[in-house]
Amino acid sequence: MGRYVVRRLLQMVPVFIGTTFLIFVMVYALGDPVAAMFGDKTPDPATAAQIRHALYLDHSLPAQYVHYMKQIFTGNFGTAATGQPVTQLMGTAFPVTLRLTLVAFAIEAVVGIGLGLLAGMRRGRFADNGVLVFTLLVVAVPTFVTGYLLQYFLGVKWHVANPAVAEGAPIGDLILPGLVLAAVSLAYVARLTRTSVAENARADYVRTAVAKGLPRRRVVTVHLLRNSLIPVVTFLGTDIGGLMAGAVVTERIFNVHGVGYQLYQGILRENPPTVVGFVTILVIIFLAANLLVDLLYAVLDPRIRYA
Amino acid sequence: MRGAKSAKWVVGAAVIGLAATACGSGGTSSAGGSNDGIVRAWWGDPQNPLEPANTTEVQGGKVLDMIFMDLKEYDSTTGAAKLEAAQSITTNDQQNFTIKLKPNLKFSDGTAVTAHSFVDAWNYGALLTNKQLNAYFFEDIEGYDKVHPDSGQPTAKTMSGLKVVDNDTFTVKLNQKFSTWPDRLGYKAFAPLPKEFFTDHAAYLNKPVGDGPYKIVSYTKGSSMKLVPNPYYTGPSKPKNKGVLLKVYTSSETAYADLQAGNLDVLDDVPAEDLSHVKSDLDGRYLNQPAGINQTISFPLNQKAWNAPGMDKVRVGLSMAIDRKTITQKIFQGTRTPATDFTSPVLGAAGGFSSDLAGDSLTYNPAKARELIKEGGGIPGGHMTIGYNADSGSHKEWVDAVCNSINNVLGDNKACVGAPTGTFADFRNQITNGEMTNPFRAGWQMDYPLIDDFLTPQYATGGSSNDAHYSNPKFDALIKQADAAPDAAKATALYQQAEKLLFTDMPAIPLWYQDGQAGWSSRVSNVTENSFSFPVYTDITVNNS
Numbered sequence: 001m002g003r004y005v006v007r008r009l010l011q012m013v014p015v016f017i018g019t020t021f022l023i024f025v026m027v028y029a030l031g032d033p034v035a036a037m038f039g040d041k042t043p044d045p046a047t048a049a050q051i052r053h054a055l056y057l058d059h060s061l062p063a064q065y066v067h068y069m070k071q072i073f074t075g076n077f078g079t080a081a082t083g084q085p086v087t088q089l090m091g092t093a094f095p096v097t098l099r100l101t102l103v104a105f106a107i108e109a110v111v112g113i114g115l116g117l118l119a120g121m122r123r124g125r126f127a128d129n130g131v132l133v134f135t136l137l138v139v140a141v142p143t144f145v146t147g148y149l150l151q152y153f154l155g156v157k158w159h160v161a162n163p164a165v166a167e168g169a170p171i172g173d174l175i176l177p178g179l180v181l182a183a184v185s186l187a188y189v190a191r192l193t194r195t196s197v198a199e200n201a202r203a204d205y206v207r208t209a210v211a212k213g214l215p216r217r218r219v220v221t222v223h224l225l226r227n228s229l230i231p232v233v234t235f236l237g238t239d240i241g242g243l244m245a246g247a248v249v250t251e252r253i254f255n256v257h258g259v260g261y262q263l264y265q266g267i268l269r270e271n272p273p274t275v276v277g278f279v280t281i282l283v284i285i286f287l288a289a290n291l292l293v294d295l296l297y298a299v300l301d302p303r304i305r306y307a
Numbered sequence: 308m309r310g311a312k313s314a315k316w317v318v319g320a321a322v323i324g325l326a327a328t329a330c331g332s333g334g335t336s337s338a339g340g341s342n343d344g345i346v347r348a349w350w351g352d353p354q355n356p357l358e359p360a361n362t363t364e365v366q367g368g369k370v371l372d373m374i375f376m377d378l379k380e381y382d383s384t385t386g387a388a389k390l391e392a393a394q395s396i397t398t399n400d401q402q403n404f405t406i407k408l409k410p411n412l413k414f415s416d417g418t419a420v421t422a423h424s425f426v427d428a429w430n431y432g433a434l435l436t437n438k439q440l441n442a443y444f445f446e447d448i449e450g451y452d453k454v455h456p457d458s459g460q461p462t463a464k465t466m467s468g469l470k471v472v473d474n475d476t477f478t479v480k481l482n483q484k485f486s487t488w489p490d491r492l493g494y495k496a497f498a499p500l501p502k503e504f505f506t507d508h509a510a511y512l513n514k515p516v517g518d519g520p521y522k523i524v525s526y527t528k529g530s531s532m533k534l535v536p537n538p539y540y541t542g543p544s545k546p547k548n549k550g551v552l553l554k555v556y557t558s559s560e561t562a563y564a565d566l567q568a569g570n571l572d573v574l575d576d577v578p579a580e581d582l583s584h585v586k587s588d589l590d591g592r593y594l595n596q597p598a599g600i601n602q603t604i605s606f607p608l609n610q611k612a613w614n615a616p617g618m619d620k621v622r623v624g625l626s627m628a629i630d631r632k633t634i635t636q637k638i639f640q641g642t643r644t645p646a647t648d649f650t651s652p653v654l655g656a657a658g659g660f661s662s663d664l665a666g667d668s669l670t671y672n673p674a675k676a677r678e679l680i681k682e683g684g685g686i687p688g689g690h691m692t693i694g695y696n697a698d699s700g701s702h703k704e705w706v707d708a709v710c711n712s713i714n715n716v717l718g719d720n721k722a723c724v725g726a727p728t729g730t731f732a733d734f735r736n737q738i739t740n741g742e743m744t745n746p747f748r749a750g751w752q753m754d755y756p757l758i759d760d761f762l763t764p765q766y767a768t769g770g771s772s773n774d775a776h777y778s779n780p781k782f783d784a785l786i787k788q789a790d791a792a793p794d795a796a797k798a799t800a801l802y803q804q805a806e807k808l809l810f811t812d813m814p815a816i817p818l819w820y821q822d823g824q825a826g827w828s829s830r831v832s833n834v835t836e837n838s839f840s841f842p843v844y845t846d847i848t849v850n851n852s
Contacts, residue, residue: 032732032733032735032736032739033732035732035735035736035739036730036731036732036735037354037355037363037440038363038440038735039354039363039364039735040735040749040750040751040752040772041363041764041771041772042738042739042771042772042773042774043739044440044442044443044771045457045458046435046455046456046457046458047435047438047439047440047442047443047455049458050435050436050438051438054438081354081355082352082353082354082355082356082528082529083355083356083512084528084529089529092529148560151561151564152564155564155568156564156567156568159568162565162568162570163561163564163565163567163568163570164556164561164562164564164565164568164570164571166570167527167530167531167554251557252557252558252561253557253558253560253561254557254561255556255557255558255561255562255565256557257529257530257555257557261557262529264557265352267730268698268699268731269354270730270731270732
């Protein structure tokens with residue numbers, strides 16, 4: 001097991017360097033960040049040269065990348081155009097997005113597993129078909145459509161929720177965006193659970209449990225559900241990274257000042273330190289989540305560890 | 308019960324996670340209750356730190372407008388420059404100015420506004436090593452070339468043209484005669500700065516201090532700013548409300564939804580897709596008026612093909628091939644006004660705006676357009692593109708419409724197509740580097756409501772934003788004459804003579820003037836916009852407060 005973990009950790013190094021370099025090149029290919037600062041006006045060459053020098057932009061791209069990576073390892077992610085250190089932006093953005101992600105995750109897990117269990121237990125019946133149709137619909141409709149529709153009806157028309165999340169992103173305001181963010185993954189969780197539950201419902205150990213005369217609740221929660229959740233849990237694990245990245249669209253619709261908002265601003269304003277910094281952290285989160293799930297697999301299934 | 312135990316752990320971890328991330332979220336949300344007299348207004352995150360000489364865009368400018376009183380200020384309805392912090396600005400030769408401040412002016416932190424507050428601020432703004440984006444605003448002052456050389460390091464820290472006489476008086480010497488120069492002083496780059504700016508710069512940026520109608524009480528970067536009336540302010544625009552809460556939104560669509568839900572009071576960025584129904588949505592609480600912004604299609608005159616003899620006819624012909632009226636109605640829902648000159652209606656006729664100076668060169672006339680383009684030798688290579696950036700605004704729609712209009716006139720559906728560039732920065736970069744080979748879109752937002760601001764930077768030879776690389780000695784001479792004219796009326800007439808040349812040379816095709824919009828909630832009244840299309844926050848009143 002130890003060797004497996006070390007091997008996995010070592011594999012992360014080239015992936016990290018490769019992804020960050022790609023992002024770095026892509027962001028710098030967008031255009032000159034200094035020109036963007038001046039808006040519709042033509043930059044004054046002397047001032048532009050000063051700014052370029054201060055931002056290390058007067059060096060070659062590989063040199064800039066090396067310089068940037070060196071800075072990152074000392075915890076310096078550079079400065080955004082607004083004069084704030086990027087780490088400060090991260091300090092305000094990541095907690096907000098994390099909170100949104102957790103709300104979405106909770107909704108996804110509870111509702112998804114609930115619907116999947118319901119459908120799996122009543123295979124082929126009305127409830128099952130209902131869940132199938134519902135999940136199909138949810139997967140088919142893009143996030144921004146559900147987002148704007150829910151915002152308009154629940155927020156503007158019926159005054160059930162706030163259409164925009166207030167400053168500081170209180171949990172109550174995050175439920176609606178959390179729901180929108182969770183929607184697509186929720187459908188996958190429901191379908192995954194359903195298949196697994198439907199399969200295991202006819203397993204020997206479930207029949208044994210029923211035959212032993214155990215109460216139905218206990219049979220379902222402890223014997224059936226626990227065994228059916230293994231694939232679901234691994235899906236949920238990898239999905240955390242996906243949710244954080246997917247928050248870009250949802251955050252913009254619901255006025256959440258999180259990672260998505262900062263990334264959007266960074267790209268709009270052509271601000272390389274912000275974009276590269278945030279994406280670097282997202283890459284680390286993805287890698288960590290993947291590692292965790294792979295390790296979980298190894299724990300659950302001994303065959304992987306020895307392979 | 309191993310299962311139950313691990314489930315508890317999971318729930319516990321989730322709760323801790325939520326609690327940990329919830330830290331720091333409470334307390335700051337001063338959302339503005341129903342009767343506290345505070346106006347809740349839409350805001351966009353300023354692009355640069357809030358320093359007067361470093362703010363080039365609207366959102367930062369809005370705040371500077373609220374917290375600073377300049378030597379002169381522009382009237383919110385007429386746009387005329389009037390003395391505010393200055394008691395008098397006098398000159399005998401249009402080159403040496405003596406500026407006297409009103410007595411007992413104070414910053415919102417209680418410190419005095421003195422001649423030094425201005426002189427130090429201007430010297431700071433001009434000094435190359437301070438990297439201020441608006442440094443070029445000081446280039447008319449003598450000694451600018453020493454503190455801001457075109458290349459190399461500055462050889463002086465202060466401009467020799469600025470001299471403090473006493474606490475309330477200072478003198479300015481310009482490089483050359485410039486009679487309308489004092490009227491520029493309403494631009495926020497010329498704002499005074501308190502001692503704190505120089506002694507504790509970081510603290511200042513966290514909470515800027517000015518001498519204007521409002522003072523900042525709290526500023527959470529990227530999300531909100533709360534302003535209350537400045538107790539030391541003695542100027543004419545005393546706030547009629549108890550304060551303004553500027554809220555940053557991630558998108559104007561969201562802000563619009565929040566406005567409809569009653570959580571926002573003033574929105575001056577009505578989303579394009581809501582323009583068709585905004586009047587009925589808001590029950591008439593909506594205004595749409597010309598702003599000091601015009602839009603043009605610039606020609607790359609540094610390219611031989613577009614600068615060859617006879618091409619001026621083609622350029623005028625193309626201008627006449629554009630059906631401005633239909634495009635502004637159909638695509639912009641009437642939020643643009645077809646252009647009649649190179650300036651903006653906010654200047655007023657006295658200020659240099661004109662609806663007849665252009666002759667028929669901006670009028671849609673397919674027959675004459677065809678004739679002129681043919682006479683001039685046709686579009687270079689028979690095919691042109693109009694460059695635009697695809698990342699913001701609805702440029703694609705109108706560029707396609709303009710091309711369509713040109714194609715219809717020429718009876719050739721391949722004569723003109725739009726040429727998108729991915730990002731604004733890349734687009735600007737190509738323009739700045741002179742890499743454009745075909746016409747491209749351009750926008751000009753005025754710095755101050757004066758005719759020379761629409762002409763000199765964009766069309767004078769070597770002008771700071773002369774993207775078209777236009778150069779006409781006659782034009783330059785007239786501008787110079789206008790600068791030196793002894794009074795404003797004479798200067799304006801001379802500027803207009805220079806402008807007249809642009810209608811035959813057509814270095815850029817004026818398209819339309821952009822309007823400013825604002826929608827507001829039933830909680831507030833008296834919402835108007837000034838010539839910069841900022842809401843006049845000081846005049847807004849909160850109902851029943």
